[in-house]
Amino acid sequence: MLPSSARLGASGTPGAEAGAAPRGSGLSLLWSELRVLFGRRRTWALLLALAAIPVLVAVAVRISSTVPPGRGPAFLDRITQNGLFVAFTAMLVSVPLFLPLTVGVVAGDTIAGEANMGTLRYLLVAPTGRVRLLLVKYAGALAFCLAAPVTVGLAGAAIGAALFPVGPVTLLSGDVIEAPEAALRILLIAAYLSVSLAGLSAIGLFLSTLTVVPVGAMAATVVVSVVSQVLDQLPQLEWLHPWLFSHYWLGFGDLLRQPVLWDSFASNALLQAGYVAVFGALAYGRFVTKDVLS
Amino acid sequence: MTGAAGGRGSRAYGLTIETQGLTKRFGQQLAVNDINLAVPPGAVFGFLGPNGSGKTTTIRMLLGLAAASAGTVRLLGMDMPGKFQEVLPHVGALVEGPAFYPFLSGTANLHRLDAATRHAAPATRKARVSEALERVGLGHAAGKRVHAYSLGMKQRLGIANALLSPRELLVLDEPTNGLDPQGTREVRNLVRSLAADGTTVFVSSHLLAEVEQICTHAAVMSAGRLVAQGPLPELRRSGTTGIRLVTPDTGAAMDVLARLGLFPELAAAQSDGGVVTAALAGNPAPEEIVAHLVEAGVRVRGFAVERESLEDRFVALTGEGFDVAQ
Numbered sequence: 028m029l030p031s032s033a034r035l036g037a038s039g040t041p042g043a044e045a046g047a048a049p050r051g052s053g054l055s056l057l058w059s060e061l062r063v064l065f066g067r068r069r070t071w072a073l074l075l076a077l078a079a080i081p082v083l084v085a086v087a088v089r090i091s092s093t094v095p096p097g098r099g100p101a102f103l104d105r106i107t108q109n110g111l112f113v114a115f116t117a118m119l120v121s122v123p124l125f126l127p128l129t130v131g132v133v134a135g136d137t138i139a140g141e142a143n144m145g146t147l148r149y150l151l152v153a154p155t156g157r158v159r160l161l162l163v164k165y166a167g168a169l170a171f172c173l174a175a176p177v178t179v180g181l182a183g184a185a186i187g188a189a190l191f192p193v194g195p196v197t198l199l200s201g202d203v204i205e206a207p208e209a210a211l212r213i214l215l216i217a218a219y220l221s222v223s224l225a226g227l228s229a230i231g232l233f234l235s236t237l238t239v240v241p242v243g244a245m246a247a248t249v250v251v252s253v254v255s256q257v258l259d260q261l262p263q264l265e266w267l268h269p270w271l272f273s274h275y276w277l278g279f280g281d282l283l284r285q286p287v288l289w290d291s292f293a294s295n296a297l298l299q300a301g302y303v304a305v306f307g308a309l310a311y312g313r314f315v316t317k318d319v320l321s
Numbered sequence: 322m323t324g325a326a327g328g329r330g331s332r333a334y335g336l337t338i339e340t341q342g343l344t345k346r347f348g349q350q351l352a353v354n355d356i357n358l359a360v361p362p363g364a365v366f367g368f369l370g371p372n373g374s375g376k377t378t379t380i381r382m383l384l385g386l387a388a389a390s391a392g393t394v395r396l397l398g399m400d401m402p403g404k405f406q407e408v409l410p411h412v413g414a415l416v417e418g419p420a421f422y423p424f425l426s427g428t429a430n431l432h433r434l435d436a437a438t439r440h441a442a443p444a445t446r447k448a449r450v451s452e453a454l455e456r457v458g459l460g461h462a463a464g465k466r467v468h469a470y471s472l473g474m475k476q477r478l479g480i481a482n483a484l485l486s487p488r489e490l491l492v493l494d495e496p497t498n499g500l501d502p503q504g505t506r507e508v509r510n511l512v513r514s515l516a517a518d519g520t521t522v523f524v525s526s527h528l529l530a531e532v533e534q535i536c537t538h539a540a541v542m543s544a545g546r547l548v549a550q551g552p553l554p555e556l557r558r559s560g561t562t563g564i565r566l567v568t569p570d571t572g573a574a575m576d577v578l579a580r581l582g583l584f585p586e587l588a589a590a591q592s593d594g595g596v597v598t599a600a601l602a603g604n605p606a607p608e609e610i611v612a613h614l615v616e617a618g619v620r621v622r623g624f625a626v627e628r629e630s631l632e633d634r635f636v637a638l639t640g641e642g643f644d645v646a647q
Contacts, residue, residue: 055443059436067424145420146434149482152384152416153437154409160437318387 056155060167064133070171073129074178080125081117081183085110089190109194110187111206114213115283117183118176118220122276126175127252130224133171134231135245137164138314142239142321157315161232165307168228169221176220180213202285212282219279219292226272226302227252233310239321272302334398337362337490337521338383342392345378352378354545355392360523360538365516367532367553368525370542371639376525377417379542380494383523384414397489410440413488415496419479423468427459427478430467435485453481458507472499480508491515492523497531509535529632543639557631562601564610567623569594574619581605581613594622601626 064070088106100120105112138161141147150160187193196209204212231248238244255273258264268274275295281288338360345353353375360366370376381387383394385402394401396408421430431450435441441449454463457477467475476499483491493512497505512522512535526532532539533553540550549556564583568574571587574597578585583599590596601607607626614621 055436055439059433063422063425063433144422145418146422148381148386148416149414149420149434150437151386152409152412152414153434154385154405155437155439156406159439316388318381320381320387 056159056163057166060163061170064167064171065174070133073132073171074174077121077125077129077175077178078182080121080179081113082186084117084120085113085183085186085190088113106187106191108192109196110189110191111184111193111196111209111213113187113191114180114183115216117179118213118216118279119277121176121179122220122223123256124253126179126220126224127227128249129175130168130172130227131231131248131252132245134168134228135235135243135248136241137168137232138235138310139238139241139244140235142319143241145321147321148319151319158311161236161307161310161314164235165228165232165310168232169225172224172228173221175224176217177214180217184210184213198283198285199280200284204285215282215287216279219282219295220276222292222296222299223273223276226299226306229303229306229310230272233306233313236310236314236317269298272298274298334362334395336360336395337364337397338366338523339395340379340383340392343379343382343389343394344391345375345382345387346390351545353382356542356545356547358540358547359550360521362521363516363519364538365512365522365524365536367536367539368523368542369529369532369539369635370525370527372527374542374639375545376527376542377494380414380416380492380523380525383492384409384412384416386416406439410438410486411489412492413483413485413490414492414494415476415479415483416492416494418495418498419475419482421467421475421478424466426464426466427454427470427474427481428463430478431482431485434482438486441486449485453484454478456484457481457511473501473504476500477504480511488520490521490523494525495527496524497526497528505531529635533631541635541638548638549635553631556634557628562626562628564599564601564607565623565625565627566597566599566614566621567594568597568614568619568621570619571595571597573617574614577614577617577619578610581610583610 084103085106088103100116102112102116102119106116138147141150141164151157155163193206195203195205196212197203227248230251231244234247234251235241235244252273255271256276259268259271259273275291275298278291278295281291336359338358340356340358343353343356343358344351356375356379358379368376368379378387382389383396383401385405388402397411399408401408421427422433425433428450431453432446435446435450436443451460451463454460457480459474459477459481462470462474467478470478476496480493480496483493491512496512497508500508509531512524516522516535516537524532524536536553538550538552539556541548565588566574566578571590571594575585575587578597578599582604583601585597585599588596588598605613607624611621611624614624
């Protein structure tokens with residue numbers, strides 16, 4: 028029933044008039060975005076899929092009695108002696124495809140997903156400024172970039188500790204660190220990977236403003252990441268390599284030295300910041316003038 | 322700045338919606354062609370037209386979702402889309418059907434959209450959301466995922482979203498789409514009660530009867546153009562009236578009417594008589610017509626003066642009737 032009662036909201040909210048000065052609830056939408064993103068089954072499915080990678084690695088190593096040294100991904104042969112290496116292995120394995128894939132899904136969905144559901148028009152007439160919405164959407168994608176490598180790392184450490192002995196870790200520089208510090212290094216690498224994915228997220232955000240078909244933007248983002256990595260493999264294009272956003276993706280080995288070498292971290296961060304600036308600007312240019320017709 | 326609840330009596334603007342030369346071009350096609358809308362404060366304004374006549378495109382431009390190719394829009398006396406931050410918090414909208422996150426509950430959806438409004442007070446959000454849900458009769462389904470809602474329930478939720486804050490203007494695009502007759506009546510009552518509180522309501526519809534029942538003003542779109550606009554009584558008045566005569570002596574009746582200078586038509590013929598209609602142009606007066614008929618021995622079983630229905634009028638205006646525009 029729709030009782031013809033007094034004006035809705037007119038009661039009890041005298042200070043709630045929209046004419047009042049902004050009440051600093053700018054974070055409201057960000058909070059809501061994070062809740063929607065991480066409350067969604069799809070996001071959990073993506074994170075679970077990522078968590079399955081170290082589990083697969085660990086179980087495979089556990090049931091096959093011996094791993095011949097020097098074969099398979101780096102660190103693989105060290106797992107039986109130290110479970111923490113499951114985390115390092117899994118993070119290494121997930122860099123080329125699995126992390127870009129999941130990030131592509133989330134970043135490609137940002138604007139196109141809202142447009143596809145039709146909720147974009149309601150967010151805009153709420154009103155949410157377009158710039159604000161773009162920023163919040165990108166922040167949400169970044170939050171996922173943070174969560175994804177952490178999930179791989181933590182799941183790896185957990186399953187490794189469950190199936191194998193855990194002890195001091197020998198670093199690439201030959202130094203030995205204790206297990207708690209090694210756990211810290213796992214988080215450090217996760218942070219490195221998060222930064223690595225920031226550029227790809229910005230590309231995904233831009234692609235997402237071009238279409239109302241989220242799957243299209245997702246696929247395009249993943250394709251872009253694959254293309255970038257392929258180009259990075261071609262020696263003929265060596266001049267291009269430092270400019271590819273995937274160039275430093277596997278460069279986190281320096282974080283496994285004592286003392287930590289921050290060079291690649293810094294170069295990576297700078298490169299990613301460049302991509303964020305360029306594709307953020309493109310997304311802005313496209314989205315602010317876009318007719319929302321879906 | 323006009324306060325939402327308090328400032329109603331002291332509106333600082335003349336027209337709630339005012340467009341000048343508003344035009345939208347998609348490639349070669351003119352979707353909206355040079356329209357000048359004028360919606361006075363407090364009106365319940367019916368925005369009519371066949372499907373595809375440019376109603377929704379116009380609404381998108383009013384709300385700043387699409388940019389106008391030419392012309393200006395002023396809402397609540399302020400320029401759109403330039404002042405959207407000041408204007409839109411006072412505007413509730415249902416645009417081209419409801420749209421929600423299917424994986425969230427009705428309540429969570431409204432919380433999300435309210436959080437998107439920068440000025441909406443978080444402290445009162447919960448109360449406002451549940452009040453809005455109650456108001457559209459969704460209190461019982463508030464916790465259900467929208468995924469499980471029927472079309473009518475989604476439509477109600479869309480209206481609840483438009484009512485989350487006190488509004489000066491409600492823009493409702495086809496608000497009764499997908500609603501059962503009961504729901505349609507509820508929406509009509511809701512619009513009436515909102516209008517009684519002073520909210521200006523802009524309802525687009527291709528269903529004329531609906532608009533006729535609740536609106537004070539109306540405008541008619543046809544193929545991107547605004548072909549009529551004004552208070553409803555005025556629009557009605559410009560239509561023609563006619564007579565409708567039930568008699569067994571149809572032939573004689575038509576002779577009499579023709580002699581009086583009318584152009585009678587046999588609207589329905591049965592074995593024991595029929596219905597004769599004729600347009601009325603002022604002279605002679607209806608009572609004189611009856612006198613002439615009786616004098617001529619025509620057995621008058623029924624006689625009525627009928628105003629051309631608004632629908633006839635609008636079909637005349639839009640040409641193609643309420644079908645899809647070409």
